[in-house]
Amino acid sequence: MPVVRHDWSLSEVRALYDLPLLELVYKAQTVHREVFQDNKVQLCSLLSVKTGGCPEDCAYCPQAARYQTGVKAERLMPVDEVIENATKAKEAGATRFCMGAAWREVKDGPQFDQVLDMVRGVKALGLEACCTLGMLSEDQAKRLKEAGLSAYNHNLDTSPEFYGKIITTRVYEDRLATLRAVRQAGITVCSGGIIGMGESIDDRCRMLITLASQEVHPESVPINALVQVEGTPLAGHVKKVEAMEMVRLIAVARILMPHAMVRLSAGRLQMTEEAQLLCMMAGANSIFFGDKLLTTGNPQYEADMALLEKAGVERLRPGEQA
Numbered sequence: 001m002p003v004v005r006h007d008w009s010l011s012e013v014r015a016l017y018d019l020p021l022l023e024l025v026y027k028a029q030t031v032h033r034e035v036f037q038d039n040k041v042q043l044c045s046l047l048s049v050k051t052g053g054c055p056e057d058c059a060y061c062p063q064a065a066r067y068q069t070g071v072k073a074e075r076l077m078p079v080d081e082v083i084e085n086a087t088k089a090k091e092a093g094a095t096r097f098c099m100g101a102a103w104r105e106v107k108d109g110p111q112f113d114q115v116l117d118m119v120r121g122v123k124a125l126g127l128e129a130c131c132t133l134g135m136l137s138e139d140q141a142k143r144l145k146e147a148g149l150s151a152y153n154h155n156l157d158t159s160p161e162f163y164g165k166i167i168t169t170r171v172y173e174d175r176l177a178t179l180r181a182v183r184q185a186g187i188t189v190c191s192g193g194i195i196g197m198g199e200s201i202d203d204r205c206r207m208l209i210t211l212a213s214q215e216v217h218p219e220s221v222p223i224n225a226l227v228q229v230e231g232t233p234l235a236g237h238v239k240k241v242e243a244m245e246m247v248r249l250i251a252v253a254r255i256l257m258p259h260a261m262v263r264l265s266a267g268r269l270q271m272t273e274e275a276q277l278l279c280m281m282a283g284a285n286s287i288f289f290g291d292k293l294l295t296t297g298n299p300q301y302e303a304d305m306a307l308l309e310k311a312g313v314e315r316l317r318p319g320e321q322a
C-alpha cells in the first residue's frame with residue numbers, strides 16, 4: 001500500500017505536478033491500482049435543493065444573489081420531490097446522492113429539519129447521502145450524522161493565500177472549522193476545489209497540501225474546473241482551464257491522498273471524451289452524472305453511458321466498495 005503522508009512540501013508537490021505528463025499519470029495510476037484494485041468509477045447524482053439567492057460573494061458562483069446571472073432564487077425543495085429525484089438517480093445507476101443548498105451556513109429551524117428528512121429519505125433508498133449546505137456547527141453536524149448522512153461536502157476551493165481574492169464574506173479558517181465539525185461528528189469529509197480562477201499552479205498545489213495535511217485525509221476530493229457563468233466577476237476575465245491541467249491536478253491529488261475518492265466534477269462539458277478518460281487514468285474514480293450539476297450543464301446521460309460502455313469502464317454497484 002502507498003504510504004499516507006501529511007507533510008508534503010510545496011517543492012515536492014510542485015515537482016510532481018511538473019513531471020512529464022505521462023510519467024505523472026503513470027505514478028498516479030500506480031498508486032491508484034494499489035488501493036483500488038477493481039478500478040471502478042462511482043456515479044454520483046447532484047441536486048440543488050435550494051437554488052440561488054445566496055448572501056455570499058464567491059466570485060465564481062452563479063447562485064450569489066449579488067451577481068446578475070439569470071439564476072432565480074427558489075425555496076427549499078419539498079422532501080418528496082427530493083426523494084423522487086433520488087429514486088430516479090438510483091434507477092439510473094447512482095450510488096451516491098448529493099444535495100446542495102445556496103446557503104452561507106445552516107440555521108436551526110424548520111428548514112434544517114426538512115433537510116434532515118431529506119437525508120433520512122435518501123439513506124432509506126440505500127444510497128450514500130451527501131449534503132453541501134455551507135458552514136455547520138458541531139451540533140448541526142451531529143444531527144446530520146444521526147439522520148444518517150454519509151458525507152458532507154465543503155470545498156476549500158483554493159489555497160489559503162488566494163482565498164481572499166475569490167471570497168471576502170468568510171475566511172479560510174471558517175471552512176477548516178466546518179471540516180473539523182464534520183470529522184468530529186463521524187461524517188466522512190468531501191472537500192476539494194476549483195481551478196481556473198486566476199490562481200497560480202503553486203496555489204493549486206497548496207490547496208492539495210492543505211487537504212492532505214489534515215490528520216485524516218478527506219475520503220472524497222472533488223476537482224472542479226471553473227464553469228464560467230456570465231454575470232459572475234470571474235466570467236470572461238480568466239483563462240479557460242486546459243484539460244491537461246485537470247489531468248495533472250487529479251494525478252497529484254491521487255498521489256497525495258491515495259485512499260480518497262477523487263471526483264472529476266464540474267467542467268466535463270468542456271472536455272473531450274479522451275480527456276475525461278485520461279483523468280480516470282490519472283486517478284479520478286467518480287463523476288457526477290445527469291444533465292445538470294447544480295445550475296450549470298453537464299454531459300447528457302446517454303453520452304456518459306456510451307462513453308463508459310465504449311471504454312469498458314466498470315461502475316460501482318450499490319453497496320459495493322470502490
Ligand code: SAM
Pocket residue numbers: 060061062063100101102103104132133134135153154155157193194224225226227228229266294
Ligand atoms: N453554499 C455551499 C458552499 O458554498 O459550501 C454549498 C453549495 S456551493 C454551490 C458548492 C461548491 O460548488 C462550491 O464550493 C464550489 O466549489 C462549487 N462551484 C460553485 N460554482 C462553481 C462554478 N461556477 N464552477 C465550478 N465549481 C463551482
Ligand code: DTB
Pocket residue numbers: 046062098100132153155192193222223224227265266292293294295296297
Ligand atoms: C463540487 O465540488 N462540485 C459540485 C458539488 N461539489 C456540489 C458542484 C459544482 C457546481 C458547478 C456550478 C453549478 O452547476 O452551479
Ligand code: SF4
Pocket residue numbers: 054055056057058061062063064101102103104134
Ligand atoms: Fe453561496 Fe456556496 Fe455559491 Fe458561495 S459557492 S455564493 S456560499 S452557494
